[in-house]
Amino acid sequence: MTENQKPVLQEPPVNTKMPRSWRKETKPHRFCPGCGHGIALKALGEVVDELGILDRVLYGCDIGCSLLSWDFFNFDSIQTHHGRTIPVIVGAKRARPELIGIAYMGDGGGYAIGAQHLVNAAQRGEKITVILANNTLYAMTGGQMAPTTLPGQKTGTTPYGREVAKTGLPMLGPELVAAIAPEGSYVARATVGEYQQLKKYLQKALLNQMTGGGFSFVEVLSTCPTNWRTNAKQTWAFLQGEMPRYFKVGEFRSAEVPSGEGEK
Amino acid sequence: MPRVLEAYVGEYASGKSENAINRALRLVREGRRVRLADLDLVEPAYTLRPLKRTLEAQGLEVLAWETKELIGPGEAAITLKKEIVSTLAFPGDVIIDVGYGVEGRRLLNLIKGAFPPANGEEALRLIMVVNAARPLTSSLPLILAYLDEFGPVDGLINNTHLGEETTVELIQEGAVLVTAAARRVGCPVVATTAWRPYARQLGPVDRMGNPVWPIERFMSGAFW
Amino acid sequence: MKIASTQLSGEYEKVLRREQRSFMTGNEVVAWAALAAGADLMYGYPITPQNEIMHYWARLAPHFGRGFLQTEDELSAGFAMLGGALVGKKTFSATAGPGNILMQEPIAMAEMMQIPGVWIIQQRGGPSTATVIYSQQELRLTATGGNGEGLRIVYSTASHQELFEYTIKAFNTAWRYRFPTFVLGDGYQAKMREAVTLFRPENRGWELVPAEPILCPPGVPARDRDPVHLRNTFNLEEELYTRLMDQLAAYERIAPEVTEWEAEVPPGPEVLIIAHGIVARAARQAKESLNRQGRKVGYFRPVTVRPFPGQALREIVAASPNLRLLVAESAYGQLLAMVKAELYGFTNPVDSLLKPGVGITAEEIAAAVGRPEGGEAVS
Numbered sequence: 107m108t109e110n111q112k113p114v115l116q117e118p119p120v121n122t123k124m125p126r127s128w129r130k131e132t133k134p135h136r137f138c139p140g141c142g143h144g145i146a147l148k149a150l151g152e153v154v155d156e157l158g159i160l161d162r163v164l165y166g167c168d169i170g171c172s173l174l175s176w177d178f179f180n181f182d183s184i185q186t187h188h189g190r191t192i193p194v195i196v197g198a199k200r201a202r203p204e205l206i207g208i209a210y211m212g213d214g215g216g217y218a219i220g221a222q223h224l225v226n227a228a229q230r231g232e233k234i235t236v237i238l239a240n241n242t243l244y245a246m247t248g249g250q251m252a253p254t255t256l257p258g259q260k261t262g263t264t265p266y267g268r269e270v271a272k273t274g275l276p277m278l279g280p281e282l283v284a285a286i287a288p289e290g291s292y293v294a295r296a297t298v299g300e301y302q303q304l305k306k307y308l309q310k311a312l313l314n315q316m317t318g319g320g321f322s323f324v325e326v327l328s329t330c331p332t333n334w335r336t337n338a339k340q341t342w343a344f345l346q347g348e349m350p351r352y353f354k355v356g357e358f359r360s361a362e363v364p365s366g367e368g369e370k
Numbered sequence: 371m372p373r374v375l376e377a378y379v380g381e382y383a384s385g386k387s388e389n390a391i392n393r394a395l396r397l398v399r400e401g402r403r404v405r406l407a408d409l410d411l412v413e414p415a416y417t418l419r420p421l422k423r424t425l426e427a428q429g430l431e432v433l434a435w436e437t438k439e440l441i442g443p444g445e446a447a448i449t450l451k452k453e454i455v456s457t458l459a460f461p462g463d464v465i466i467d468v469g470y471g472v473e474g475r476r477l478l479n480l481i482k483g484a485f486p487p488a489n490g491e492e493a494l495r496l497i498m499v500v501n502a503a504r505p506l507t508s509s510l511p512l513i514l515a516y517l518d519e520f521g522p523v524d525g526l527i528n529n530t531h532l533g534e535e536t537t538v539e540l541i542q543e544g545a546v547l548v549t550a551a552a553r554r555v556g557c558p559v560v561a562t563t564a565w566r567p568y569a570r571q572l573g574p575v576d577r578m579g580n581p582v583w584p585i586e587r588f589m590s591g592a593f594w
Numbered sequence: 595m596k597i598a599s600t601q602l603s604g605e606y607e608k609v610l611r612r613e614q615r616s617f618m619t620g621n622e623v624v625a626w627a628a629l630a631a632g633a634d635l636m637y638g639y640p641i642t643p644q645n646e647i648m649h650y651w652a653r654l655a656p657h658f659g660r661g662f663l664q665t666e667d668e669l670s671a672g673f674a675m676l677g678g679a680l681v682g683k684k685t686f687s688a689t690a691g692p693g694n695i696l697m698q699e700p701i702a703m704a705e706m707m708q709i710p711g712v713w714i715i716q717q718r719g720g721p722s723t724a725t726v727i728y729s730q731q732e733l734r735l736t737a738t739g740g741n742g743e744g745l746r747i748v749y750s751t752a753s754h755q756e757l758f759e760y761t762i763k764a765f766n767t768a769w770r771y772r773f774p775t776f777v778l779g780d781g782y783q784a785k786m787r788e789a790v791t792l793f794r795p796e797n798r799g800w801e802l803v804p805a806e807p808i809l810c811p812p813g814v815p816a817r818d819r820d821p822v823h824l825r826n827t828f829n830l831e832e833e834l835y836t837r838l839m840d841q842l843a844a845y846e847r848i849a850p851e852v853t854e855w856e857a858e859v860p861p862g863p864e865v866l867i868i869a870h871g872i873v874a875r876a877a878r879q880a881k882e883s884l885n886r887q888g889r890k891v892g893y894f895r896p897v898t899v900r901p902f903p904g905q906a907l908r909e910i911v912a913a914s915p916n917l918r919l920l921v922a923e924s925a926y927g928q929l930l931a932m933v934k935a936e937l938y939g940f941t942n943p944v945d946s947l948l949k950p951g952v953g954i955t956a957e958e959i960a961a962a963v964g965r966p967e968g969g970e971a972v973s
């Protein structure tokens with residue numbers, strides 16, 4: 107992170123037009139200013155538009171801030187329980203394989219309370235797409251430590267900073283999933299700071315499901331200025347500096363890297 | 371005098387335990403030394419365990435779990451009593467009650483010397499118990515499919531019944547089916563077994579000429 | 595000698611259609627009933643004593659074009675059920691004990707969002723892991739578990755024929771009324787063997803309620819129809835209150851239609867035995883043997899333990915002021931509490947035979963009836 111990089115809010119890396127798959131009636135959306143969810147969901151909306159799959163998407167969102175997207179899109183959606191979005195989408199996809207199942211959640215839902223579902227859905231090669239926003243903490247409940255909280259990072263439940271000796275190192279989700287998912291899986295880590303790459307990864311994750319490839323998982327490094335207590339500049343610095351130092355952005359499993367080597 | 375070594379196999383709830391117990395007691399009454407071994411892996415404590423004392427009082431050696439030996443059986447652990455593995459080394463007749471459904475012959479791989487027979491005549495015989503009133507063995511094609519999945523057996527027993535609602539005619543219909551199946555796979559029908567009151571009505575042989583063996587009911591004393 | 599898979603499928607279909615008596619365990623009966631009811635998918639996790647429901651379903655389902663997934667736990671099984679039901683398929687699961695506890699989370703979501711589903715509960719001993727064998731200790735959990743108002747329908751069966759018929763009925767009830775529906779059995783019923791007649795419900799004129807997609811119905815969203823957006827989170831107390839009061843009213847409205855009970859009461863009864871599930875079988879035997887001895891003993895069995903047939907019970911009690919009640923159950927007062935709540939205001943004495951986690955015989959119930967006058971008043 108260098109001083110001359112510009113904060114994301116000053117120069118949106120995307121066109122300002124709303125994706126067709128966004129539901130205008132529920133905009134402006136309910137996320138905090140500077141929140142990364144809006145960017146991730148914009149990328150998802152544009153990808154759905156480009157793939158022309160609006161009528162086949164079933165979108166599930168978790169508890170935590172992701173639930174605010176329950177009526178975000180023009181496709182059908184359901185807000186589930188904390189950590190349980192993956193099994194709901196798995197159950198629907200198994201029942202109607204022609205649907206395109208998307209499970210959207212945060213790091214608490216995917217890596218803590220619902221970790222068994224992520225692990226087992228990945229291991230079974232469920233033909234769904236899981237998108238997980240990693241903002242290094244529990245946001246909706248007021249900024250507690252998440253599995254992804256960085257060493258030394260202060261949160262509501264780590265007021266003196268995360269102590270690795272007591273609470274371990276941050277969870278590396280894509281690395282975990284890449285290690286266990288069967289052939290044909292797609293696993294990547296994107297960031298809301300690299301919009302075109304984020305879109306590319308989401309597109310590949312959906313295409314992989316559509317072509318029957320298998321489990322598709324994209325972790326998205328995201329921002330939470332509200333709980334980080336950061337201004338735009340500091341937010342950008344954390345997203346582009348601290349986070350990728352620990353969380354490597356890139357593809358971990360894809361047609362190009364089938365064996366699980368990171369791109370970077 | 372060669373030892374009798376028999377394993378009772380077949381569909382879940384076909385009457386394997388009942389037949390194994392009755393066979394073992396019949397041998398005891400002939401003055402033979404007999405061991406009854408429980409190879410029910412899934413419900414080990416619930417089949418022979420409650421009957422153990424009753425059977426032992428009749429002179430049978432019973433190799434089955436005792437309540438005090440087990441904690442949380444049935445699901446926490448698939449439990450194989452270690453003595454079962456070497457049960458064929460027992461110096462007498464051995465009747466094995468192979469529990470729980472379509473496991474196939476491979477379950478008997480757990481028993482030392484089961485395949486191939488250790489010494490000539492002393493081969494372990496697999497006896498499949500068939501109750502034609504059980505849905506999965508209720509027609510000739512279904513019995514044949516069941517046998518096909520299970521693998522070769524040395525004999526079939528017709529144990530067709532409906533509990534309280536059994537009729538002699540039902541048992542006879544079972545005998546017809548089981549005999550047809552036995553002919554198709556080329557193994558004998560060892561017997562038709564029936565609860566004593568029905569056996570009396572059936573006479574010494576069933577409609578197909580198979581011997582009729584009366585059996586006592588023990589399993590009503592078991593948990594399940 | 596190889597039997598072709600297609601021939602095997604035909605043979606299984608015949609088993610279901612031929613209306614002959616079969617000798618079966620209760621768990622098997624449930625698997626066949628789910629096939630007969632048109633269940634599309636079972637999502638399940640192993641736990642004794644319900645395992646053979648999964649075993650037989652997994653074996654038979656491919657021959658009937660149905661699906662099965664063994665999930666990582668009961669949470670996953672329950673939520674996968676909801677996913678399948680939401681997109682228009684009939685889904686079910688079976689569990690017991692600690693699995694029933696985990697299952698309460700998805701059931702709570704089903705309750706809130708009125709997502710249909712059928713759960714088979716084969717009660718085992720509790721609390722905790724306890725025994726894999728038997729109890730009636732999951733009555734309260736099944737009827738009113740979860741963090742809500744117990745908007746469920748629970749059939750408590752007493753025989754294999756009932757297991758078959760009420761499992762089919764449970765699918766109809768769940769998909770007609772969209773309240774989570776249960777068949778409450780137990781380990782004894784699961785493993786017990788008795789004769790039962792399987793049938794295709796259509797052949798008896800039973801209508802099967804079709805499953806409709808709640809999410810992803812036909813049509814392009816935002817073009818042919820509004821997108822369907824579902825949630826179980828509410829912002830304001832008033833919003834939740836309005837929603838719940840509507841649901842409670844709907845539940846109250848359908849309750850009289852779904853409530854079922856059995857009652858046999860001789861004129862001028864001295865004692866009314868109340869029991870549910872398999873204990874009701876013993877209660878009925880006790881009643882009959884006492885009747886033969888000239889005792890005026892009646893019998894009342896809630897078939898739906900939720901909604902509870904309180905009105906029917908109150909009418910019986912109101913008609914016989916000196917009636918003594920005897921509640922028998924393999925739990926420590928779960929049914930008793932329901933009975934007392936329904937009979938608030940009556941002063942009839944209530945006796946109980948409470949044996950948590952163990953079976954109750956007709957002889958024990960008859961002996962309990964024979965006890966001298968006594969028992970505490972209802973209220």
